[in-house]
Structures are given as structure tokens and as C-alpha cells.
Amino acid sequence: MICPRCESENVDKLVDSPVGDVWEVYMCNRCYYSWRSTEDASVTDPAKYDKRFKLTEAQIAKMMEIPPIPPLEVE
Numbered sequence: 001m002i003c004p005r006c007e008s009e010n011v012d013k014l015v016d017s018p019v020g021d022v023w024e025v026y027m028c029n030r031c032y033y034s035w036r037s038t039e040d041a042s043v044t045d046p047a048k049y050d051k052r053f054k055l056t057e058a059q060i061a062k063m064m065e066i067p068p069i070p071p072l073e074v075e
């Protein structure tokens with residue numbers, strides 16, 4: 001399995017469909033993109049994923065960190 005967004009092979013299956021063997025959900029361990037196996041090829045296929053939204057390893061490394069949530073103010 002290859003991540004459609006960053007093309008990493010470091011992908012894990014998160015879950016199978018609870019009833020039947022209908023779908024699986026996968027998540028990329030590099031860019032945290034996740035997708036269900038039954039979604040459109042534009043979402044699941046690295047070759048068909050919109051190139052405007054692809055991420056490279058260098059882009060991921062330069063991403064800003066999410067600001068921490070400050071402590072609650074107690075009145």
C-alpha cells in the first residue's frame with residue numbers, strides 16, 4: 001500500500017468494516033492522510049491523486065507545528 005498524498009510506503013491498516021469484508025481504512029504514518037478503500041481513485045490511487053495536493057518529504061519537514069493550547073484562565 002502506498003500513500004496517495006506523499007507516496008510513502010509506511011502505511012498501516014487502521015480498521016476493517018465492522019460488518020462483512022466491505023472496506024478497510026488506511027493511514028499514512030508520514031503525512032497522516034487516511035482513506036477508505038472504497039473511495040474514488042482520485043482519493044486512493046497515488047497516480048490519480050490531485051498533484052496540487054501532493055506532499056513531499058521536504059514539504060512535510062518544513063510544516064509549522066500546531067500552536068499549543070494555552071492553559072485555561074481561572075477566574
Ligand SMILES: [Zn+2]
Pocket residue numbers: 003004005006007008028029030031032033
Ligand atoms: Zn502520506
